Amino acid sequence: MDADVIVVGSGISGGWAAKELTERGFSVLLLERGRHVEAGTDYITEHLAPFQLPYRGFGDRRRYAARKPVQSRLAGLSDANDHWFVDDVDNPYATHPDAEFAWIRGYHLGGRSITWGRASFRLSPLNFSEAGRDGHGIAWPITYDDLAPWYAHVERFIGVNGDRDGIATLPDGEFMPAHGMNCVEEHVKAVLAEKFAGRPMINERSAVLTRPLGDRQPCHYCGPCIRGCSTGSYFSSESSTLPAARATGRLKIMTDAIVDSLVYDPATRRATGVRVIDAKTKARTTLGARVVFLNASTLGTTQILLNSLDPASGRSFANRSDALGRYLMDHVMGPFGLATIPGFTDRMPLGNRPSGIYIPRFQNLSGQGGADERPFRRGYGYQGSASRQMWTRGGEGEDIGPALKHRLRTPGPWQMFIGAMGECMPYADNRATLGKELDRWGRPLLDVAFTWHANEHAMAQDMAVEAKAMLECAGGTDIVTSADLGPGGLAIHEMGTARMGADPAQAVLDAHNRCHDAANVFVTDGACMTASAAQNPSLTYMALTARAAAFAADQMKQGAL
Amino acid sequence: MHRRETLKWIAAAALVAPGAARAMAGHDHHAMAADAAPSALAPPAYTPFAPARHAALDRLVDLIIPADTTRGAKEAGVTGFIEMMHQHWMSPEEQRRCDAELDLVMAAFAAGGDPAVALYDGRRFKAPTLRKLTVYGYYTSEIGATEELDLNLVPGAYDACAAFGAGGRAPALNVWGISLSLDPGPRAADAAPPAIAPAAKGAA
Structure with a gap:
């Protein structure tokens, strides 16, 4: 045995598994396929000015075309942050022109917890029960009440700022004070309250501190969180869970350690080890533990499980249901509305708030028909913010000389942006499989096929229509909307390929995130999600991880594992 | 690095004296600009x-x-x-x-x-x-x-809605x-x- 528990992946859920299990007295070996990152000192672009970056923040686009053609599908990839996104040539996967999936990845200690968007919303009782109401997808094997105490546990540790808004379909949590809305957002909020019943606009709930928490300092409002935060003001594995796990003295971390597969013993129906490849030398070794937590990201975990064969059948030990790899979801994201809001020019936010506003889902809530009913299933919400136009508006126009310089010396008009994010339904043909080709470590390439179906397209149209209606009511001018959906993956909320469900014939994982067919293998990253809901999912991954870790710890203490 | 310590101070100061924090932040900027950027960022x-x-x-x-x-x-x-x-x-x-x-x-x-x-x-x-x-x-x-x-x-x-005046x-x-x-x-x-x-x- 190399440890009581092997945790595969150091991102937002793997960090939680390491923390909870070490704090309960168990030794943890954390395997990270990417490089080591030292919190703070390795945040090499933090607080750099544009003129301190090689391309001023406009990105090294020739290198992206050659080496990061998928990662650069992400708006905002630049020379300020491209070290957090993988080289697509070195880390290939297969996808399809007519079913393209953009797999955005960060292979380094801390994973995508360094670059995440930090929005932290609970799923609601409705989200956990909606399949039972509308008959689409399968039922979650847990209820909101099962997870609620773990949401609270996670919120208290990561630090979430927000307001207790009292919205039944967006449950309140344990919050620090919100950053607060600016005057234009307050204006739009008041318009919605007056003219759109059932559409409250609230402060986004975000895992950024507005009060000190342990060694972590409140936000200093520099703005581009994606570069890393040396004060630990936003939650990441690096700022929070890994230091907590290290403090127990029971954490060992191996970086550059790629997990190929699990060793499965059909006699005991358990995993007996983890096959690991040294990313640099390609040397292979097998490590052993009582329990394995897979937190390698939705598709990374799926790739490992698909490649973990039951020697008796020659097929993945975790795929009796044939659900493994299927039901891939990503949030319906892309449609937006943008408008100029006249006035308020004597006001200007000071400091760069790392969050914005949220308009929770307002469609199909009652399930009884009525004003909120739409010609599609489930629903969507909006994130957004109001801000003043900056000097970039000077890139357009025909003026030069003193007039141009004078025009750009002060901020431009206010604009209100709202971008939608909606629930994606689980479809069997949105699927990851193993291909025949091997990567340079000898692992079968993951092949990912994903398309939006009619429900998502109908939702996207509605997102643009409603955005326009709200911005018009708020007095917006020059309104621009879009209903376009890009390829799947760009919400970076891929999930669902090893879903939870009570029936082993339909689902990979049980109510404790444990493989139906391996009592000591837990999956608590996005792969476990039975349904996507419309909310940003990371908080739910963390709560599910903490809950599953507590269960695994109890099982080990009782000698069952 | 002094940066982390400086920022802790700034962050703490922000709770009591936004003006002082801004002044300190400006100072911090100049201190950082004097640091050599990592060579990969040239x-x-x-x-x-x-x-x-x-x-x-x-x-x-x-x-x-x-x-x-x-x-x-x-x-x-x-x-x-x-x-x-x-x-x-x-x-x-x-x-x-x-x-x-x-x-x-x-x-x-x-x-x-x-x-x-x-x-x-x-x-x-x-x-x-x-x-x-x-x-x-x-x-x-x-x-x-x-x-x-x-x-x-x-x-x-x-400050979500600071006054923005002439100049x-x-x-x-x-x-x-x-x-x-x-x-x-x-x-x-x-x-x-x-x-x-x-x-x-x-x-x-």
């Missing part, structure tokens, strides 16, 4: 344009953003920024477009007269790509960001990142495509 080396074209670009960028109470685009190194982007960033089509625009500019300069007139076809500026690059190069330069606009890399506090400068930092596209977009000044006079091209 801009790539580039070869300047031929002397006559370099001189014309120098003149053009300073016409687009001249010195007034603050220094202008030429002193901010925008010429070199455009030359670097030309060599390392632009597509072949964008390079050709920039080259053609610079040809037109040189012809206009050679023709004499008021360049502010000669650089226009009707209401259309003859070099829109170079104009855009000048704007983007200037406001991301140290002079453009810190002298002309207000660069505050670590504000230390947040205020726009912030230089665009938090969400700046995407630069040189795709020729629609131009408000004229519905017709820009007329490029063959004679002017030939004269360059």
Whole structure:
């Protein structure tokens, strides 16, 4: 045995598994396929000015075309942050022109917890029960009440700022004070309250501190969180869970350690080890533990499980249901509305708030028909913010000389942006499989096929229509909307390929995130999600991880594992 | 690194004295600017344009953003920024477009007269790509960001609706990142495509 528990992946859920299990007295070996990152000192672009970056923040686009053609599908990839996104040539996967999936990845200690968007919303009782109401997808094997105490546990540790808004379909949590809305957002909020019943606009709930928490300092409002935060003001594995796990003295971390597969013993129906490849030398070794937590990201975990064969059948030990790899979801994201809001020019936010506003889902809530009913299933919400136009508006126009310089010396008009994010339904043909080709470590390439179906397209149209209606009511001018959906993956909320469900014939994982067919293998990253809901999912991954870790710890203490 | 400690102080101060935090944040910025940036973050080396074209670009960028109470685009190194982007960033089509625009500019300069007139076809500026690059190069330069606009890399506090009065400068930092596209977009000044006079091209 190399440890009581092997945790595969150091991102937002793997960090939680390491923390909870070490704090309960168990030794943890954390395997990270990417490089080591030292919190703070390795945040090499933090607080750099544009003129301190090689391309001023406009990105090294020739290198992206050659080496990061998928990662650069992400708006905002630049020379300020491209070290957090993988080289697509070195880390290939297969996808399809007519079913393209953009797999955005960060292979380094801390994973995508360094670059995440930090929005932290609970799923609601409705989200956990909606399949039972509308008959689409399968039922979650847990209820909101099962997870609620773990949401609270996670919120208290990561630090979430927000307001207790009292919205039944967006449950309140344990919050620090919100950053607060600016005057234009307050204006739009008041318009919605007056003219759109059932559409409250609230402060986004975000895992950024507005009060000190342990060694972590409140936000200093520099703005581009994606570069890393040396004060630990936003939650990441690096700022929070890994230091907590290290403090127990029971954490060992191996970086550059790629997990190929699990060793499965059909006699005991358990995993007996983890096959690991040294990313640099390609040397292979097998490590052993009582329990394995897979937190390698939705598709990374799926790739490992698909490649973990039951020697008796020659097929993945975790795929009796044939659900493994299927039901891939990503949030319906892309449609937006943008408008100029006249006035308020004597006001200007000071400091760069790392969050914005949220308009929770307002469609199909009652399930009884009525004003909120739409010609599609489930629903969507909006994130957004109001801000003043900056000097970039000077890139357009025909003026030069003193007039141009004078025009750009002060901020431009206010604009209100709202971008939608909606629930994606689980479809069997949105699927990851193993291909025949091997990567340079000898692992079968993951092949990912994903398309939006009619429900998502109908939702996207509605997102643009409603955005326009709200911005018009708020007095917006020059309104621009879009209903376009890009390829799947760009919400970076891929999930669902090893879903939870009570029936082993339909689902990979049980109510404790444990493989139906391996009592000591837990999956608590996005792969476990039975349904996507419309909310940003990371908080739910963390709560599910903490809950599953507590269960695994109890099982080990009782000698069952 | 002192940075982490400094920021702890700033963050703590932000709770009690936003003004002090801002002052400290400004100090912190200068301290950091003096640090050598990691070598991987240095801009790539580039070869300047031929002397006559370099001189014309120098003149053009300073016409687009001249010195007034603050220094202008030429002193901010925008010429070199455009030359670097030309060599390392632009597509072949964008390079050709920039080259053609610079040809037109040189012809206009050679023709004499008021360049502010000669650089226009009707209401259309003859070099829109170079104009855009000048704007983007200037406001991301140290002079453009810190002298002309207000660069505050670590504000230390947040005031959602601060008063913005006379004499205020726009912030230089665009938090969400700046995407630069040189795709020729629609131009408000004229519905017709820009007329490029063959004679002017030939004269360059």
